Amino acid sequence: MSAVSIVNAAAAAPLQVVLPEWTAIAPVLILALTGLLLLTIDAIWPGRNGNTTFAFVSALGSLAALTVTVWYLVAGTGQVGGSITLFSEAIVVDGMALFFTAIFTSVAALVVVASHDYLAGHENAASYYSLLMFATLGMALMAVSNSLATVFVSLEMASLPSYALVGFLKKNRGSVESSLKYFLIGALSSAVFAFGISLVYAVTGSLLLSEVAAGFDDGVAGFAGVAGIGVLMIAGGFAYKTASVPFHFWAPEAYEGAPAPISAFLSSASKAAGFVVAFRVFSTSFMPLLDATPAIDWALAFAVLAVVTMVLGNFAAATQENVKRMLAYSSIGHAGYALIGLAALTAGGPHNGDVMGAAMAHLLIYGFMNTGAFLFIAMVEYWGVGRTFEDYAGLSTKAPFASLAMAVFMFSLAGLPVFGGFFSKYALFASAVSAGFWWLAAVGAITSALSLYYYSRVVKALWIEQPNGNLDAIDSKPTGLYAAVIFAAVATVLLLPGFPIALETAEAAASALFA
Amino acid sequence: MVPAQYYLLLSAAVFCIGLFGVLTRDNALYFLMSVELMLNAANINFVAFSLFWGNLTGQTFALFVIALAAAEVAIGIGIILVLYRNFGSVSVTDAATMRW
Amino acid sequence: MTTDETGTSNSGSSLVPGLAAVALFVVMAVAIVQSSFGTAVTFPEGESIVAHIGYAMFDLQADMGTIASEGFLAAFLIIAVGLDVAVDGALFLAKREEEGSIVALLTDGGRELLDTAEASTEATTEEASTGTDTPDSTDTTGGSR
């Protein structure tokens, strides 16, 4: 495969390899096959202590999917010459789908590598890794869904394994409780989501995103109420997946109680998955509603949710004592930032692509820095040191490199200049301002200033405070966890010079949706 | 033919009855059943408007919703089972140790 | 299911939260009653609905049959794997593990906040501390600290 290939490009140059059209969903297929392979291995050789085998297979699978995705992204699959649709248009592969698949697969790879240490001595490794792969598969499917039917089905496909994964520590009450809450709110939200879809079907008579948009082209006069309720309920379903107010209630508990690698996975990849469908559905199907009469101003609804989410997440995070729960709330706050990508859209606005692209770039960087932060927590849980800020005091004396990585994550999450997180937040706020939503940017800037307070508490605990004698338990170096944390930190730092490329890709992908 | 609004009213009523159950019952199994009711409210719309629009999209999708509801129950029962082993009850209010 | 009688849970609890559902119904009902739809298209006579559902499920609706539909092959394949996953997860959850004991929570449960809470909020404090004592738990909340 030395030649650069363009999948199904209409005007392929003679030297380029042209792959059949169906190969565009190769990343999805790889993830599915990996999950099924894990189940098969477990069925054929049951009872073997296969933690290492399973981790290896899963890591290989997600890295293979990542490689193919990045290759497609570079080669222009679904971008040059328009998006590729499959299965009677129910599936679409374009720049945005590939961009987000890259996020999911890289987060999954990090989490798998970290889980190898975390799961040492646990039973049911096969279930863990297969569920993880299936959840990733569900997210990848969400990214390529082009019909409300596939959106709903793949959203469930991502949720179901997540419920089980949150409750993976079956004998830990925190894990079980968080799993229950996650599941119950999830079930309720998916019922709301399904009802919203049914109402949209009621007014348009179709589920394909492009057909729904066509159904709205003539306006909503006569049934604005039904359409509006449907649209807002669909927004609610996405708010659940992205942990946005008022569907966020499961998040602090689920992230706190779940095994830390799963918290990392859910708060980074799952959130991004919620955003990719929300971006696609709203930008493809519901744009005509913004200037219809009577108007269904869902962008304003997202603006309200974004403001409330930013404020609530950051304020609640500022007063936490438990580091993991603090990160959980901060993750809610970041959902608020990414919501700006929807809130700042306007009918026919020239900045729509920039705004959404900036939100996508933020989610990419967030994927690395937030996963890294939670994996650091996983490391601390692995050592059994404790959970509060005081327990973290002086950890840098025992684990300087991991603590340095954590400092990078914290400052980057806070959006301090010189780390990737600053650029992405800056691009986001700047594009919101140019789209005329300066007040969203202002709320974002003020809440991220507040966030610096609680993020720097972690750095202070790690680097400045003295150990209080509970660090003797640290007697081992979990290689996989270390590798994952350091890799995430390197990626966060490398996204500093690499940010222009990421932003450019994201904006191109987002602009294609509005073309 | 029955006006379309009647179907919508019926489904809204079923949806809110399900929601009422969710909000007022502590037993996790009741919670699950109520959610099923809400999903079926969506199915009423799908089937009714399938006829209204003269296409089969809604009816077919209703089957998928039913299948997903089954999958959700499977996972849900599993979680409730584990909940019972840990907390000695299936009440959703007992598992309330993490908060704030 | 006898857990309703455990006494510790406030079973048969107040119907007040249900008012939210009623409110939602009112809002939806008003919107629905105010809406108006055109005339229904309905299906053509004499066609087998079940057969056409079958076509739709496997993306054959374009080649066979006369009733319009969108293709659901993708959703069908996804849900096929999805049901596998559900069984995988449910079996894993239901499997009883013999060794090991129930691990108590290591969560903070807002305890720290209680310690620093002002005296003026005593009512809240009391309610909170009863909530922390889960029944028959060897409560080691925050024991790691």
Next chain:
Amino acid sequence: MAFEYVPAIVLLPFLSFVIALFAGKYLPKGGALAGIAATAGSLLLSIWAFLTVRSQGAYQETIYTWASGFGEQPWELTFGVLIDPLSAMMLVIVTLIATLVHVFSLGYMNDEGETGLPRYYAGLGLFTASMLGFVVADNLLMAFMFFELVGLCSYLLIGFWFREDGPPSAAKKAFLVTRFGDYFFLIGVVAVFSTFGTAAFVGAESFPVLAEEAVAGDVTVNTFGFDPTTWFTIVGLLVLGGVVGKSAQFPLHTWLPDAMEGPTPVSALIHAATMVAAGVYLVARMYGFYAVSPTALAIIAFIGGFTALFAATMGVVKREIKQVLAYSTISQYGYMMLALGAGGYVAATFHLMTHAFFKALLFLGAGSVIIAMHHNENMWDMGGLKDKMPVTYWTFLAGSLALAGIFPFSGFWSKDEVLYEALIHGLGGSPLLLGAYAMGLLAVPVTAFYTFRMVYLTFHGEPRTDTARNPEPVRWNVKFPLSVLGVLAVVAGLVNMVPVQKVLGLEGIDYLHQWLDQSFDPLTAHHYAEVSPYSSGYIGGEATTVLVGAAVSLGLALAGLLLATYLYNVAEPTEHTAKLGAIKDVLYNNYYQDEFQVWIANRTQSVASVADTFDQGVIDGVVNGVSSVSLFSGSRVRRIQTGVVTNYAALLTLGLTALLLAFGLLGGWFL
């Protein structure tokens, strides 16, 4: 070519940061030597750059473009360096003081057996590097990023002694208060970008030039529906938020006195050359932008004048030597803001330079006294140190005379020019400036008073404690920086003897004016003078005005000095004599204290006390209030998370219903 090495000026201290952080504990002196070598290297490179600017003119280069292509106006976000007379001068000042502070730290930290030295020197290195990066920045965004880094480093350094109670909270306060100002700055940066599509300081497409042309109506920029001047005022004031925070101007000055909890060399660095100077430097850097907005200039001038007076009155009642210096810093930066607001670009830069020298000198002198006093900072426990530590005394005295503005020390020249600019532009038809001028003038005697109260209490009279009788000796590493700065504090004013030029008609001795005129075309001093909205008015002729102004301010300074002498240059000063036990000879009787003197003393003290109470109570209260309200509301917000999942379902339903209802009513769905 010197300019190719400009990045190295920034990178050398950064290198010393890395070395001290990772290898500091294996090095002798905990990384101090690496720091001294790095800053000295930067100093040499800066001097070279300075001389090159002199011979070849200013220089600007984009080094790295890290993002481009936002929207339809392609934005270029870049890192670059801008070396013009202003930044070259600032580079020399910063590197010189950083080097001296490193040397001094050998005496203050190493010789005192402090622990955690690698962390200390790492912090100093990063602090210096951040400030240098800020100085050479050629666009507003880059400046903002380094501005933030400066704030972060100050947090680390002020909180250096984190085991005690005071420093961590002081550090947090410094960080939060300056961050609060930076919110506005950040919004201002975004506003500049969205208005002009660029944040460059220099060039035909730079934002100050575009602003000037937009006001003249030559180009159109996106002013969001406002009149250009109004919008530029808003943007300017947003950026000014960061300046007010960092330069400790009213009402965001409260962090600075608390920041005295940090090690004294750090205080010297913060006050003289880095963090506090950053704010004023920023205004000077983008002065062309402020010059188009009379309102913004007036606000700057007024804030400056008020801060100068307000902070000076508080300095009168302080007991700790460093507290007095802290308030004097706030007050002096007030003068610089006054000058900038009054159209005195050169005067502000001049005062920035002389202040850097004499304030660094005073802090290091105070540090020397603190070493001698075994870290007791209370001036009432000192006295009579003059004979025990002559080098410190004489240099400190030079610094004090400069601070008080006594002829011919450096402070006299710069402060006189500041007041002169305010006066002539005020007379030229801006009565508001006359108010600011009056406040600045009133602050002069107060400054002289508290400065010499400090000198007398510390060095003169009889020793009041055993420690003061047997102070610990200090070594060369303390005396050397003091001597260098002492010389500069005396002579630095000679670079810009405008009054002499005007009165005697000698041409060409206003070297600083000429120097600041050698920059890129729109960044020159005379261009700013053309753009600025002020015209000049005189009392009699120009020379007369100069003489009158200088005479008034010098007279007031001398009056303050004499009052301090009268009250405190006694062996056992004032009422506190009764509380001091072991007294042998009460020379006190030689000085007759009449009712008048007590009255004066009481009056000054009570005015100062009122200001102090206002500061501690109201301003601090508001600042602390904002942070505690945030935390309190946070602790309330988190309580909606009750832990019971049915409550979540209920809140979720309510939220959804409310959303539906609100948007239904808004969109008219129910009609």
